[in-house]
Amino acid sequence: MSKALGSRYSIEHSDDTKEYFEFVKDLIDDDVVNEMKKYRHHYSTNCYQHCLNVSYYNYLVCRKLGLDSRSAARAGFLHDLYLYDWRERERKKGEKRHGTYHPRVALKNAKEHFDIDKREEDMIVKHMWPLTIKPPKYAESYVIVCIDKYAAMLEIGVHLGRKMKTKAQSIKRTAR
Ligand SMILES: [Fe+2]
Numbered sequence: 001m002s003k004a005l006g007s008r009y010s011i012e013h014s015d016d017t018k019e020y021f022e023f024v025k026d027l028i029d030d031d032v033v034n035e036m037k038k039y040r041h042h043y044s045t046n047c048y049q050h051c052l053n054v055s056y057y058n059y060l061v062c063r064k065l066g067l068d069s070r071s072a073a074r075a076g077f078l079h080d081l082y083l084y085d086w087r088e089r090e091r092k093k094g095e096k097r098h099g100t101y102h103p104r105v106a107l108k109n110a111k112e113h114f115d116i117d118k119r120e121e122d123m124i125v126k127h128m129w130p131l132t133i134k135p136p137k138y139a140e141s142y143v144i145v146c147i148d149k150y151a152a153m154l155e156i157g158v159h160l161g162r163k164m165k166t167k168a169q170s171i172k173r174t175a176r
Pocket residue numbers: 079080102103127128
């Protein structure tokens with residue numbers, strides 16, 4: 001069962017997420033996409049969960065704005081398909097530009113395994129804008145730029161919340 005962080009709907013089983021599920025069901029089951037579960041992203045969130053979060057909220061916002069919500073859902077799921085541990089890579093290879101080069105790696109992998117249209121391509125490769133200099137071509141790409149940051153904040157917030165709760169419980173236990 002998959003759920004976007006902060007959402008109460010099960011993507012596979014809820015009536016409210018039927019359309020979204022139709023758009024991404026092949027990605028949810030795909031081995032390459034599932035490989036992202038191996039890599040930690042923001043604190044306790046893995047890359048797969050982060051991409052699911054971006055995909056779902058990207059879909060909701062684009063649908064609300066009357067934009068291409070199918071492309072939004074699919075590009076969101078594939079936007080960080082770089083398939084490596086960036087911390088390890090920076091440590092081992094001394095590379096410090098993960099923020100600017102990973103969108104190109106994700107696009108290359110996405111193109112290799114799926115049919116990507118021009119809009120989805122722009123959303124994946126520009127999602128780190130303005131860090132990557134070339135500005136987005138489509139309205140949907142500006143949306144993913146914002147949603148990616150929103151998802152990151154949400155993931156960090158949930159992680160810190162859990163940590164604070166554990167700390168408070170341990171203080172309580174010691175005080176007893
Ligand atoms: Fe990214």
